[in-house]
Amino acid sequence: MTGTFMMSADTPPEELDWGKLRWMSHPPSTGAGQLTVIEVNITPGNGHDFHKHPDQEEVIYCISGKVEQWLDQEMRILGPGDSVFIGAGVVHASFNVGYNDAKLLAILGPCVGDQGYELVDVASEAPWKDLR
Template identity: 30%
Template sequence: MTVLGPGEGPRLTALGSTYTTKADAAATRGGYWLVEEEFWADTTPLHSHTDAEEAFYVLSGEVAVWLDDAETTAGPGTFLLVPRGAPHGLRRLSDEAVRMLTVASPAGMEAFFAAVVEQGEEALLDDADRLIALAAAHGTEILGDYPVV
């Protein structure tokens, strides 16, 4: 059994979010990765995950989510499920970071963010082709910028 208090768990900051891991691949036998996410970037790129579903439960703040060729606003208490392979992106609407419980199933997405930290986020952001290739190697296809609404 794992018991973690508020704010406890390994932390990782990459690409506009800080992730506090509550359950990783080792704890869930590869079933899922559960994090408390603080999304502080303006947007994510439009992207899809070839091997995983992703779910978000908004705890605080407000975020716009691009999914199914439309934008939806999500505030505290909103649950969002992004099916495997569905193009999606996030756009922060609140001044403060958006706090969410985020689940990726199966686990594995955490390896991408760890690789970004290991290889150096700034260097990857300066070399879009390298970042796109790294994402693809970890099951994420970067499709472009967040759509202009």
Template identity: 30%
Template sequence: MTTTHSSQPDLSTETFSWGSIKWGVTADRFPGAPITVGEVVINPTKGHDIHTHPESDEVLHVIEGEGVQTVGDSREFAVKAGDSVYIPRGTEHSTFNTGWRQLRLIAIYSPGGAEAALQGAPDYRVIEPGAAPVWERAD
């Protein structure tokens, strides 16, 4: 029987200086899956640098928190829970958390595979399933 389900406790967590990601659907986990889906958590006052996904469109759906988003030549625009953002492949974009709580997003790549580029980030770390990231307070 083919596996068609993933559960958060069974997924590793990819961490960065700005937050973390759990990928629930990838072609590695579900062979032949044409998309990638994951939950992204951006910590307060953090964000990620402007970047592109040359081969994938991206959809971001905000499930909690608030922040600012750029897409292409757009100025920063506010995003909050319930908002969705479409980013065409090859378009520069960034996301930044402006709130006091975590900014939680669902990220979808179509076609999947763009998540592999994150593994080359200098602050990339993987935490095994079942272990929680520890965020340290700067004094």
């Protein structure tokens, strides 16, 4: 396979209680094996709570907005053009602390499972449940 175009208009968003995802590349949409790419929109005051990807590295790139980004127990505020690299198995979380939607690009690799994405929620566990 040489690749495929993924047009935004043809890629329906997945609505979540904290925002929405648009799967720009993953095994079901492109046949990708090494990279899963997700456009992430987080609504104001919401976030993708503490979780990890045991077998995947991730880069989160902030396109717009103001994001409280956690990397293990360290927190920084990301703005447009800022990014974070997250090693496999490292707990992290992203919260929109701005007044408008925050738009991020999440790039994970390698693809894991049928969806190309694995997630372990740890938000209810110590120390993550007490960090914010």
